[in-house]
Amino acid sequence: xxxxxxxxxxxxxxxxxxxxxxxxxxxxxxxxxxxxxxxxxxxxxxxxxxxxxxxxxxxxxxxxxxxxxxxxxxxxxxxxxxxxxxxxxxxxxxxxxxxxxxxxxxxxxxxxxxxxxxxxxxxxxxxxxxxxxxxxxxxxxxxxxxxxxxxxxxxxxxxxxxxxxxxxxxxxxxxxxxxxxxxxxxxxxxxxxxxxxxxxxxxxxxxxxxxxxxxxxxxxxxxxxxxxxxxxxxxxxxxxxxxxxxxxxxxxxxxxxxxxxxxxxxxxxxxxxxxxxxxxxxxxxxxxxxxxxxxxxxxxxxxxxxxxxxxxxxxxxxxxxxxxxxxxxxxxxxxxxxxxxxxxxxxxxxxxxxxxxxxxxxxxxxxxxxxxxxxxxxxxxxxxxxxxxxxxxxxxxxxxxxxxxxxxxxxxxxxxxxxxxxxxxxxxxxxxxxxxxxxxxxxxxxxxxxxxxxxxxxxxxxxxxxxxxxxxxxxxxxxxxxxxxxxxxxxxxxxxxxxxxxxxxxxxxxxxxxxxxxxxxxxxxxxxxxxxxxxxxxxxxxxxxxxxxxxxxxxxxxxxxxxxxxxxxxxxxxxxxxxxxxxxxxxxxxxxxxxxxxxxxxxxxxxxxxxxxxxxxxxxxxxxxxxxxxxxxxxxxxxxxxxxxxxxxxxxxxxxxxxxxxxxxxxxxxxxxxxxxxxxxxxxxxxxxxxxxxxxxxxxxxxxxxxxxxxxxxxxxxxxxxxxxxxxxxxxxxxxxxxxxxxxxx
Amino acid sequence: xxxxxxxxxxxxxxxxxxxxxxxxxxxxxxxxxxxxxxxxxxxxxxxxxxxxxxxxxxxxxxxxxxxxxxxxxxxxxxxxxxxxxxxxxxxxxxxxx
Numbered sequence: 001x002x003x004x005x006x007x008x009x010x011x012x013x014x015x016x017x018x019x020x021x022x023x024x025x026x027x028x029x030x031x032x033x034x035x036x037x038x039x040x041x042x043x044x045x046x047x048x049x050x051x052x053x054x055x056x057x058x059x060x061x062x063x064x065x066x067x068x069x070x071x072x073x074x075x076x077x078x079x080x081x082x083x084x085x086x087x088x089x090x091x092x093x094x095x096x097x098x099x100x101x102x103x104x105x106x107x108x109x110x111x112x113x114x115x116x117x118x119x120x121x122x123x124x125x126x127x128x129x130x131x132x133x134x135x136x137x138x139x140x141x142x143x144x145x146x147x148x149x150x151x152x153x154x155x156x157x158x159x160x161x162x163x164x165x166x167x168x169x170x171x172x173x174x175x176x177x178x179x180x181x182x183x184x185x186x187x188x189x190x191x192x193x194x195x196x197x198x199x200x201x202x203x204x205x206x207x208x209x210x211x212x213x214x215x216x217x218x219x220x221x222x223x224x225x226x227x228x229x230x231x232x233x234x235x236x237x238x239x240x241x242x243x244x245x246x247x248x249x250x251x252x253x254x255x256x257x258x259x260x261x262x263x264x265x266x267x268x269x270x271x272x273x274x275x276x277x278x279x280x281x282x283x284x285x286x287x288x289x290x291x292x293x294x295x296x297x298x299x300x301x302x303x304x305x306x307x308x309x310x311x312x313x314x315x316x317x318x319x320x321x322x323x324x325x326x327x328x329x330x331x332x333x334x335x336x337x338x339x340x341x342x343x344x345x346x347x348x349x350x351x352x353x354x355x356x357x358x359x360x361x362x363x364x365x366x367x368x369x370x371x372x373x374x375x376x377x378x379x380x381x382x383x384x385x386x387x388x389x390x391x392x393x394x395x396x397x398x399x400x401x402x403x404x405x406x407x408x409x410x411x412x413x414x415x416x417x418x419x420x421x422x423x424x425x426x427x428x429x430x431x432x433x434x435x436x437x438x439x440x441x442x443x444x445x446x447x448x449x450x451x452x453x454x455x456x457x458x459x460x461x462x463x464x465x466x467x468x469x470x471x472x473x474x475x476x477x478x479x480x481x482x483x484x485x486x487x488x489x490x491x492x493x494x495x496x497x498x499x500x501x502x503x504x505x506x507x508x509x510x511x512x513x514x515x516x517x518x519x520x521x522x523x524x525x526x527x528x529x530x531x532x533x534x535x536x537x538x539x540x541x542x543x544x545x546x547x548x549x550x551x552x553x554x555x556x557x558x559x560x561x562x563x564x565x566x567x568x569x570x571x572x573x574x575x576x577x578x579x580x581x582x583x584x585x586x587x588x589x590x591x592x593x594x595x596x597x598x599x600x601x602x603x604x605x606x607x608x609x610x611x612x613x614x615x616x617x618x619x620x621x622x623x624x625x626x627x628x629x630x631x632x633x634x635x636x637x638x639x640x641x642x643x644x645x646x647x648x649x650x651x652x653x654x655x656x657x658x659x660x661x662x663x664x665x666x667x668x669x670x671x672x673x674x675x676x677x678x679x680x681x682x683x684x685x686x687x688x689x690x691x692x693x694x695x696x697x698x699x700x701x702x703x704x705x706x707x708x709x710x711x712x713x714x715x716x717x718x719x720x721x722x723x724x725x726x727x728x729x730x731x732x733x734x735x736x737x738x739x740x741x742x743x744x745x746x
Numbered sequence: 747x748x749x750x751x752x753x754x755x756x757x758x759x760x761x762x763x764x765x766x767x768x769x770x771x772x773x774x775x776x777x778x779x780x781x782x783x784x785x786x787x788x789x790x791x792x793x794x795x796x797x798x799x800x801x802x803x804x805x806x807x808x809x810x811x812x813x814x815x816x817x818x819x820x821x822x823x824x825x826x827x828x829x830x831x832x833x834x835x836x837x838x839x840x841x842x843x
Contacts, residue, residue, distance in 0.1 A: 723842030725775075725835050729766055 013116040014123040014144065018108045022125055022142050025102055025109075025152060026191035032098035032184035039087045039094075040177035085176035095180030096163035099187060103156035110149055119146070120584045124197050124261065131200070138258055143197030147585045150394060150578070151194035151326055154401050158318045159187050161550035165409050166310040168547035169416060179219065179308070186212035190319050194326060198259035199248050202327070206244065206291065209320045210237050216315060217307040229306040236300040240290015247283035250276065264333045272337050273489065281334055281341030285348075288324025293375050294382060295352045299655055301375055305367040309412030312367060317374045317408050318401040325378070325397050328385040329586060336388065336589035339489035343499050345386025346477070347491070350503035353379030353510035355652075360517040362648035364635065365432050366411045369521045373458065374404060376510055380473055383503055387486060388593030389476035390586035391565070391579045396469035398578070399561040403457040403466055406554035410451040413543040413551065414525060417444055421532060421539035429533075434521065435635040439530035443540040446548050448526045450555040455522050457558045459515040460616040463572070465561030467613070472567065474507050475608045479598045486593060508615055515619025520627055528629025569605050751792035759785035772823050772833040776816075783812050 014020075085091070113119060122145035131138040163183060170179050186209060193205025210233075218230030252258055254276050255266045270277045288294065293301035304316045315321070328335060328345065335342055353376045360372035377400050384393030417440070418431035429436050441448035457464035460471065481487055481500040489496045530537055542548065565578035591597070641649050650656075722728075758781055765778030787805045794801030827833050 721842050723839030725838070726767065726770070733763060733767060 012121065012123050013119060014112065017112040017116070018105075019112050019123055019144055020125070021105065022109065022123075022144050022195065023127070025105060025156070026188050026195065028098040028102040028105070029184045029187040029191065032094050033181050033188060035094050036091055036177045036181035036184060039091055040175070040181055043086055043177060084172060085174065088171070088176050091177045091180050092167045095184060096160060096167060098184060099156060099160040099163045102187070102191075103153075103160045106149075106152045106156045109144070110153060113144075113146070113149060118584070122148075122197070122261065122585075126197075135256060136252060136258070138198055138200045140201065141197040141259070142195040142201075143260060144195065145585055146581050146583075147326070147329060147394065148194045150398065150582070152191060154398055155187060155190050155194065155319050158401050158405050158554070159190075159314060161553055162310050162314040162318070162405060162409065165313075165412070165547050165550045166308075168544050169310055169412055170308060175219070179216075182212055182215045182219070183311070183314070186216070186315060186320070190323075193323055197261070199251065199263075200258055202330075203244065203248070206287075206323060207241065209315070209323065210234065210241075210291070213237075213304065213315050213320055216311040217304045219307050219311070226306040229300075229303040233300040233304050236297050237290045240287045240297055243283040243286025243290070247280050247287065250280045250283065254280075260330065263331075267333045267337060270337060273339055274337075277334055278338040278341050281331070281338040282344060284327060284331055284334070285324075285341065285345055288327055288345075288382070289348065290324075291327075292321050292324030292378050292382070293352075294324070294348050294379065295355060298352060298356065298375050299658060302368055302371040302651070305365070305371050309367065309408060309415060312371070313405045313408030313412065316371070317404040321374065321378055322381065322397045322401070325381040325385055325393055328382070329390045329394055332385075332388075332390055332586045332589035335386075336485075336592045339485045339496065339593075340491055342386050342388060342486050342593070343489060343491040343496050345382050346486070346503045347499055349379040349382030349384075349386055350506035350510070351379070352376065353383065354506045354513070357510045357513035357517065359648055359651050361513060361520070362641070362645055363517075364434050364638075364649075365430075366414065366434050366437070366521060366525060367408070367432055369434075369517060370404070370407055370411060373407075373514065373517065376514060377404065377458070379510070380470060380507065383477055383507060384473040387477050387480050387500065387503075388484065388590050389473060389480070390590055391582050392469065392472040392476050394582060395565045395578050396466075396473055398564065399457065399465035399469040399558070402554055402557040402561045403454040403464075406450060406454040406551060406558050407458070409547070409551055409554065410447050410454065413444065413447045413547055414440060416543050416547070417540050418532065420541075421536040424539040425533070425535045427533065427536060430635055433635040434524040435632055435638055436531055437525045438528045438532070438629055438632065439526070440540065441526040442530075444542045446542055447551065450551050451526070452522060453555050454558045455518045457561075459518050459620060460511055460612055461620070462613060463559075463562060465558050467616070468562030468565065468567065470511065471609055471612045472565070474504060474511070474612060475567075475605065476598075477507065478504050478608055479600050479604075480594060483598075484594045508611065511612060512615045512619045515616045516623045519620045519623035523623065523627050523629045524632060528632065531632065531634045533634075567605075569602070569609065748792055748796060751788060755785040755788035755792065758782075758788065770835050772826070772835055772838075775835065776819055776823065780812060780816065783808060 122143045124141055124143045126139045126141040128140050129137065130140040163180070166179070166183065170176055173179060189205045189208025189212060191205070193202055193209060196202040196205060214230045214234040217233055218227040221227045221230070248258060251263060254270065255263055257263050257266055267277070290297045301316060301321065305312055307316075335345075356372045356375035356379065360369050360376065363369045363372060377396070381393045381396050381400070384390070384396055386393075414437065415431050418437065421427075422429055422431055453464065457466035460467045462468075477500060481497045481504065484496075487495075487497040487500060491499055530540075532540065563573050563577075566573055566575050568575050640646070647653070762778045762780075762782035762785060765781065766775050769775050769778065787808055790801040790805045790808070794805075823833055826838065830837070832838075
């Protein structure tokens with residue numbers, strides 16, 4: 001089926017090259033999913049439902065390295081799971097193996113794409129007609145262009161590293177094959193998302209990654225908090241998906257096409273800045289706000305940290321949450337027509353960046369800090385793609401995938417060590433609370449160095465990768481405040497340039513806070529005295545090489561990732577490689593927004609870069625000056641916070657507000673009206689009236705001789721059922737004659 | 747020729763229908779069903795003279811299916827007779843409401 005190549009590719013330069021095997025990219029992880037899933041089922045059949053382990057807290061399940069191996073592959077009891085899963089070695093081969101193979105293939109395709117030189121049209125592979133319904137024709141087809149190539153390389157590359165890390169992190173988990181099955185399935189759907197050649201195909205991936213996110217957040221589902229977090233993520237995302245669906249309906253109703261090529265070609269019929277195209281873009285952005293955790297739908301992402309840490313790194317930092325950024329970059333032709341929608345994206349992105357960064361200032365859970373940091377950085381990406389600086393947005397998506405995956409995996413390595421130490425001494429403290437850490441640099445030097453590299457990258461210190469991407473976003477935003485379609489448009493009566501300047505200031509503020517909270521995290525985790533406990537301290541040690549190896553690779557990328565797109569001002573290598581690469585996909589739309597190439601004086605650009613660097617360094621310096629890790633006490637003895645600090649620690653009470661405004665009313669209506677009113681009050685009473693026999697008369701609220709109607713109707717019906725073949729034959733013949741007659745005398 | 751063939755097959759079909767509807771003996775009902783099938787076969791062959799050979803091919807399918815059906819049907823009737831010592835359909839009404 002998949003091998004059935006259609007002739008649509010025609011004379012595309014990529015046809016006949018290795019790019020024709022693009023279908024194999026998602027198929028490899030799907031194969032891994034099937035194999036790992038079968039192994040998971042097979043082991044469940046053998047060992048009974050000993051999965052998952054119910055004894056320990058969230059995030060802490062990963063490792064039991066100090067546990068003596070007495071089980072020997074038999075059943076694990078509640079406290080001590082089997083030392084290793086019976087199929088662990090096979091799964092460790094399949095899970096990361098398919099990802100490495102996919103990355104190899106992706107890289108080969110990338111080389112082929114570079115080999116053919118300039119490529120202006122996407123390479124579309126049509127496999128079969130998926131939904132031929134009336135005017136709607138949706139093909140199952142993949143499309144390969146420069147943008148999807150970048151995404152595929154990030155997904156398979158970072159994904160392969162995180163799979164490798166998981167081999168160490170999850171080694172003693174009783175659900176080992178199930179974990180890798182989900183992880184492989186996620187990569188499959190993510191690749192479908194970025195390779196799909198139309199909005200519906202993209203939507204399959206979009207929903208699929210949501211499903212895998214749900215499955216992996218609630219991976220340790222025996223604890224209610226974890227499965228609740230999974231449900232929250234799924235339900236909040238439904239709100240966004242509603243927007244995505246409406247956008248697709250609007251696209252079909254107004255353009256009649258849903259494939260990217262068709263939409264891009266026909267979009268020019270829509271009036272510039274018209275209601276229709278603005279509505280389409282805003283509904284698309286609602287979908288992005290759900291998937292990429294922007295205000296007001298960001299609340300699920302911090303809770304999603306209930307999943308295993310490598311999952312947080314892969315799904316909730318590096319890939320899935322950036323799908324919204326990808327969607328806007330993919331729909332650049334539409335967004336170029338709707339400046340008001342672009343301004344909305346910029347404003348929401350900037351507000352989210354500042355809002356989430358301020359919450360990150362007062363979190364104690366190391367993963368929560370990183371979660372809010374992710375929300376904040378996603379805000380930056382939206383500022384980029386919303387303002388038409390698509391390359392800057394995608395560039396930040398890429399560097400963020402490197403340094404945030406590194407930060408999450410590094411925190412995973414810290415949690416792994418902490419958990420091992422606590423497990424060895426049977427201590428039940430929280431292994432993720434920074435107040436219980438401190439001074440870890442002595443015990444885990446490799447993680448310490450790499451985490452600092454990532455911290456400097458995210459804070460925007462040159463020459464680390466984050467500096468280049470963040471600076472490019474803020475710089476291009478600033479330049480667009482003067483002459484661009486966005487600046488000339490009005491947003492709810494406010495001039496666009498005012499919005500852009502506001503977003504720029506918010507972006508700088510968020511950059512400052514980013515530097516502060518990241519330095520705070522590093523200080524409390526790795527510096528100062530150790531607060532883990534005297535007995536636990538001797539068990540603290542660096543993670544095995546299978547975990548530190550991927551960290552080193554990500555560390556190199558975090559440091560040198562900026563070289564993928566150097567600004568013209570700092571020609572330390574090939575300038576603007578990514579910009580040149582993405583030019584055929586987003587170049588026209590970006591030009592349309594800026595109305596020609598933007599010329600900025602060198603003075604302005606140096607000032608912009610200088611401001612960003614000064615702010616980053618000031619944030620780091622402030623954190624070093626004000627925060628005293630030595631004065632910190634372990635979580636169990638920590639005093640309560642007061643004033644605004646408490647508001648921040650409680651995340652502005654947004655969850656509580658949503659609870660009161662949405663969850664409570666829904667639950668109240670369900671319970672009071674639908675359950676007690678409709679179900680018990682109406683339906684049950686009616687049922688009693690109609691079907692009750694005399695034996696039930698004693699029941700409360702019963703009606704004597706109720707149910708006579710139902711019984712009478714039933715008696716009449718039963719009389720048709722004579723059991724005689726002759727009667728049935730008669731009925732049949734009469735029926736046939738009736739139908740024939742109806743047709744003859746029509 | 748076509749008209750006569752069609753008339754003949756219509757007569758055969760009607761005899762079959764009436765037989766199925768009026769007779770009580772399961773074997774005779776069964777034979778009447780076969781009569782109806784063969785009436786249809788005759789129609790196929792008749793039309794095949796006009797519209798091409800497809801009709802004749804179809805007759806072979808019908809005959810094959812009818813043979814299989816006869817095997818199963820007669821087996822059921824024999825089993826029924828062993829069980830109840832009768833093949834009168836009016837006595838066989840276990841499946842009534």
